[in-house]
Amino acid sequence: MAVFYIDYLWLTPRYFVTGHRTQFFVTNTFIVIVLGIALHLWMSLSHDMLGHNHREPPLILTIAFVIRDIVNLVIAAAIATLLHLALQWQTAEEARKEAELSNLRSQINPHFLLNTLNNIYALTAINTQKAQEAIQDLSKMLRHILYDYQRSEIELRDEVEFLKNYIRLMKLRQGPSVEVNTSFHITNEQQKVAPMIFISLVENAFKHGVKPAVPCTINITIQANDRQIVCDIVNSNHPKTSTDRSGHGVGLELVRRRLELAYKGRYEWTHGVNDNQKMYHSTITIKL
Structure with missing residues (x-):
């Protein structure tokens, strides 16, 4: 001894x-x-x-x-x-992990805001009243980022409300050819989740799932119980051309890294197009 x-x-x-x-x-x-x-x-x-x-x-x-x-x-x-x-x-590993997560969160903020501001800018040319409504939704999302986003975990209901605001903002600028369906089934709304894990997937659905004057579909589903959280997104597949390099896939790469750091060994992420290349399917399952 x-x-x-x-x-x-x-x-x-x-x-x-x-x-x-x-x-x-x-x-x-x-x-x-x-x-x-x-x-x-x-x-x-x-x-x-x-x-x-x-x-x-x-x-x-x-x-x-x-x-x-x-x-x-x-x-x-x-x-x-x-x-x-x-x-x-x-x-030291826990400190390094937290530092890397904090760094990733700081990278997602400007990436997300840039995309959202671009959307509002485009909306001002279409409908001023809708643009004002979009700014109001954006203020709610910024409040979420400023007060909730800095924590390692937040309540799932707050994260879902954040996604609803973003989806509502995006739907304002979509034409009648775009069909957006959402479904949220949360049995325990106080369940915790890492903030803004799913937002990049939703962004990606609108970015690659919408093409002007072409019928498009975006289905967003989140189901959660005491055992797992499942985010399932299916959208029309309209990939950007080589001349459109906006985003460069940064958001999805950040999501992958954040999942690995926050839920290592407790998550599954499957994504890809179907056999006829017409629909893109992305599913994240987080084991609790």
């Missing part, structure tokens, strides 16, 4: 972690040798104190006993050092 806690609380953080490996090994060697010899001396002394008939073993056997004790102490020191390093690595 002495060797374990000396290593765990003092030697490892003070010398090994800071790079002073020579001091670490020299001090450890000194401690285990001294305590290894002290254990043998204490054993002999305790036998004498208790009045046991104790005869000193041969020198070679004494050395073997001391080496045995030193090996045990070395094992205790090694376990203490490895445990300290493992816990330190876990703490």
